[in-house]
Amino acid sequence: METPAHQSDHYFTDEERAAVYKCIYSRRDVRGQFKPDPVPDEVLARIIKAAHHAPSVGFMQPWNFLLIQSPHTKKKIHDIFLRANEQAADMFEPEQSAIYQKLKLEGIIESPINLVITCDRDRAGPVVLGRTHDKSMDLFSSVCAVQNLWLAARAEGVGVGWVSIFNKKELKQALKLPKSVTPVAYLCIGYVEHFYTEPELKSAGWRERLPVEDLLCFDEWGNMNRDGNEGLYKALSENID
Amino acid sequence: METPAHQSDHYFTDEERAAVYKCIYSRRDVRGQFKPDPVPDEVLARIIKAAHHAPSVGFMQPWNFLLIQSPHTKKKIHDIFLRANEQAADMFEPEQSAIYQKLKLEGIIESPINLVITCDRDRAGPVVLGRTHDKSMDLFSSVCAVQNLWLAARAEGVGVGWVSIFNKKELKQALKLPKSVTPVAYLCIGYVEHFYTEPELKSAGWRERLPVEDLLCFDEWGNMNRDGNEGLYKALSENID
Numbered sequence: 001m002e003t004p005a006h007q008s009d010h011y012f013t014d015e016e017r018a019a020v021y022k023c024i025y026s027r028r029d030v031r032g033q034f035k036p037d038p039v040p041d042e043v044l045a046r047i048i049k050a051a052h053h054a055p056s057v058g059f060m061q062p063w064n065f066l067l068i069q070s071p072h073t074k075k076k077i078h079d080i081f082l083r084a085n086e087q088a089a090d091m092f093e094p095e096q097s098a099i100y101q102k103l104k105l106e107g108i109i110e111s112p113i114n115l116v117i118t119c120d121r122d123r124a125g126p127v128v129l130g131r132t133h134d135k136s137m138d139l140f141s142s143v144c145a146v147q148n149l150w151l152a153a154r155a156e157g158v159g160v161g162w163v164s165i166f167n168k169k170e171l172k173q174a175l176k177l178p179k180s181v182t183p184v185a186y187l188c189i190g191y192v193e194h195f196y197t198e199p200e201l202k203s204a205g206w207r208e209r210l211p212v213e214d215l216l217c218f219d220e221w222g223n224m225n226r227d228g229n230e231g232l233y234k235a236l237s238e239n240i241d
Numbered sequence: 242m243e244t245p246a247h248q249s250d251h252y253f254t255d256e257e258r259a260a261v262y263k264c265i266y267s268r269r270d271v272r273g274q275f276k277p278d279p280v281p282d283e284v285l286a287r288i289i290k291a292a293h294h295a296p297s298v299g300f301m302q303p304w305n306f307l308l309i310q311s312p313h314t315k316k317k318i319h320d321i322f323l324r325a326n327e328q329a330a331d332m333f334e335p336e337q338s339a340i341y342q343k344l345k346l347e348g349i350i351e352s353p354i355n356l357v358i359t360c361d362r363d364r365a366g367p368v369v370l371g372r373t374h375d376k377s378m379d380l381f382s383s384v385c386a387v388q389n390l391w392l393a394a395r396a397e398g399v400g401v402g403w404v405s406i407f408n409k410k411e412l413k414q415a416l417k418l419p420k421s422v423t424p425v426a427y428l429c430i431g432y433v434e435h436f437y438t439e440p441e442l443k444s445a446g447w448r449e450r451l452p453v454e455d456l457l458c459f460d461e462w463g464n465m466n467r468d469g470n471e472g473l474y475k476a477l478s479e480n481i482d
Contacts, residue, residue, distance in 0.1 A: 004444035006435035007267055012260065012396045019253070019260035020396040024291045024389055026248055045476030050265045052453040054388070057405060059442035064456045067470070073460045088373040100370065129341065129447065130405045132329040137405050139377065140384045140425070147295070147388035148265055155253045155261040164298060164371045164378050176461040184381070194247035201300035203245035206370065212293040215305045219314045220417040229308070235286030 023151050026195060030159030032104040033192040034111040043156050044113065047189075050152035051117065056141035058129035062121065063142045063184075066175060068114035073174075077186070078108045080170045081163060088165055103204060106163040111188035117146050122180040142184040149187070159192035213237045264392050267436060271400030273345040274433040275352040284397050285354065288430075291393035292358065297382035299370035303362065304383045304425075307416060309355035314415075318427070319349045321411045322404060329406055344445060347404040352429035358387050363421040383425040390428070400433035454478050 012020070048065055056062060068074060089101050108114060119142040131137040146162070153160045163186045171183055201207055213236040217223050226233050253261070289306055297303060309315060330342050349355060360383040372378040387403070394401045404427045412424055442448055454477040458464050467474050 004441070005438040007438050009263070009267065010436060011398050012264070015256065016260035016263065017396040019257035020264045020392060021287070021291065022250070022253070022257065023261045024294055024393060026250065027296070029296050041470075041472035041476045044473055045479075046262070048457070048477065049453055050262065052451075052456070053265055055268070055270050055391070055403065055440075059440050059448040059450075061448075061451050061456075064458060064462075065453075066458050066460075066462065067473075068460055070460055084374050088370075091368045091373055103370075105371070124448065127332045129329075129344075129442070130346070132332055133325050133407055134405050134409060136377075136380065139381075140387075143381045143384040144388045144391075146381075147385045148392075150296070150385075151261060151389075151392065152265060155258040157252050162296065164375050166374055168375060174461075176463065178462060181462065195251060197246040197248050199296075199300055200245070201370070207300040207302075207365065209300075210293075210302050212290055212306075215293070215302075216289070217305065217307050219307075219309055219311055220415075221305075221307065221419060221422065222417065229282075231282035232285055232308075235282045236289065238286075 023155050027150055027154040028159070028195045029199065030161040030188070030192055030195070031107050031200065033194055034107045034159065034188065034190040035193060036110070036112060037191045038112055039158060039190060043158065047149050047152040047156060047158065051145040051149035054141065054144035054148045056144070057131050057137035058124060060124045060128055060138055060141060062119045062123045062138045063145045064118045064120060064181070066116040066118060068116065069112070074108055074114060076174050077114065077171070080166050080174060081106055081108060084165045084167050099204070099206070105165060107161055107188040108163065111161070111190040113189040115187045115189055116175060116183050117142055117149070117185045117187065118177065119182045119184050120180055121182065139182065139184060146185045146187070153189065157191065159190060159195065161188040162186070163188060264396050268391055268395040269400070269436045270440065271402040271429070271433055271436070272348050272441065274435055275348045275400065275429065275431040276434060277351070277353060278432045279353055280399060280431060284399065288390050288393040288397060288399065292386040292390035295382065295385035295389045297385070298372050298378035299365060301365045301369055301372070301379055301382060303360045303364045303379045304386045305359045305361060305422070307357040307359060309357065310353070315349055315355060317415050318355065318412070321407050321415060322347055322349060325406045325408050340445070340447070346406060348402050348429040349404065352402070352431040354430040356428045356430055357416060357424050358383055358390070358426045358428065359418065360423045360425050361421055362423065380423065380425060387426045387428070394430065398432065400431060400436065402429040403427070404429060
């Protein structure tokens with residue numbers, strides 16, 4: 001077998017690396033700042049291709065991209081969201097529920113593009129390399145595609161919001177998904193007035209960002225002994241938020 | 242309530258955008274080219290922080306980072322992999338199984354760092370905003386963290402491989418994970434001799450990359466009618482691979 005080719009561009013410049021971090025840190029879950037301006041075909045194609053170049057278990061590429069632009073379909077999906085969101089509000093304690101009901105959680109109607117990233121669980125037959133012992137790995141591959149698309153979109157100045165408050169059976173029915181296909185992410189996509197500096201749920205006081213250094217442990221769960229890893233703790237504690 | 246701040250740096254320059262795409266396209270699942278060189282604390286801290294700034298459902302941040310450096314623990318995990326991999330090989334038809342057994346699928350021992358990204362399903366109590374109707378959303382958040390880390394690592398010239406061939410019960414036991422904590426990704430991390438230009442499973446002839454334009458449909462599953470979307474198809478068909 002021929003030896004596979006190596007990348008000639010192994011290293012990133014400081015500027016390139018900084019751009020990647022800028023993208024990761026400035027990406028937001030957008031719900032309410034969509035502009036009606038159309039997203040050009042080339043831009044949409046670039047962010048879909050970025051998704052398609054996500055890692056996938058067994059190189060399975062289990063995703064499809066279901067593009068929704070018609071007001072009729074959007075309205076149908078929005079109704080499914082509204083029903084689920086009402087149920088969701090009732091699940092919280094009264095005080096939290098009152099806050100919940102004031103939050104804007106989706107931009108289905110206002111965003112010019114809705115895109116569903118799915119997972120076809122039968123894409124590569126019943127036995128898939130790497131999925132033999134964890135049946136969720138194909139779903140996880142589709143999630144990697146979502147995150148690639150999200151970051152590419154941010155670099156294009158395009159906002160993305162992930163809506164997850166749906167009765168899945170109703171959503172599948174509305175999109176006519178076959179049994180083997182799971183809707184992994186329902187995304188609202190479009191240019192935005194602005195990106196917030198912080199996640200909206202943080203600004204709304206819903207939850208705080210956790211100190212990352214508290215989430216680290218060594219060799220086994222609960223071992224927080226920093227001996228020999230003081231440098232890593234220090235580097236993690238330095239605020240680059 | 243104070244109006245949350247907007248990002249002043251809304252737009253990416255062409256160079257910044259190109260760096261993000263370079264990262265997305267040059268990221269590889271690394272199994273066999275790890276160098277023993279230690280990864281400096283600052284670099285490791287940066288890629289862990291990138292993971293920590295992934296989107297999460299209800300801003301739940303369900304992840305922990307379990308860092309494994311000791312040869313003893315690595316050996317224990319590698320044994321769990323070997324057992325599962327033997328089972329996996331038996332699941333394929335004879336011809337495929339022969340190819341499977343020749344593939345290198347992990348770098349647990351050789352990579353200087355193993356990192357487990359977990360999902361603590363109890364992190365934010367039983368009712369989580371956005372997880373009310375899809376119980377997998379917290380797992381998906383941890384996957385977004387994995388993909389952020391993977392891309393950040395590529396920008397640092399650091400290779401990452403995701404190993405998923407484990408009996409999950411044995412893995413949880415070895416890492417002493419409590420019942421509520423799921424190991425989402427077992428990652429092998431380190432500097433590498435080179436990055437391949439193509440996914441290894443593609444080079445090995447295991448599977449081909451699918452034409453992305455065939456994965457697109459409109460408004461509902463199976464509707465491939467391109468009327469009005471010819472421009473998007475054209476843009477998608479242009480090879481930027």
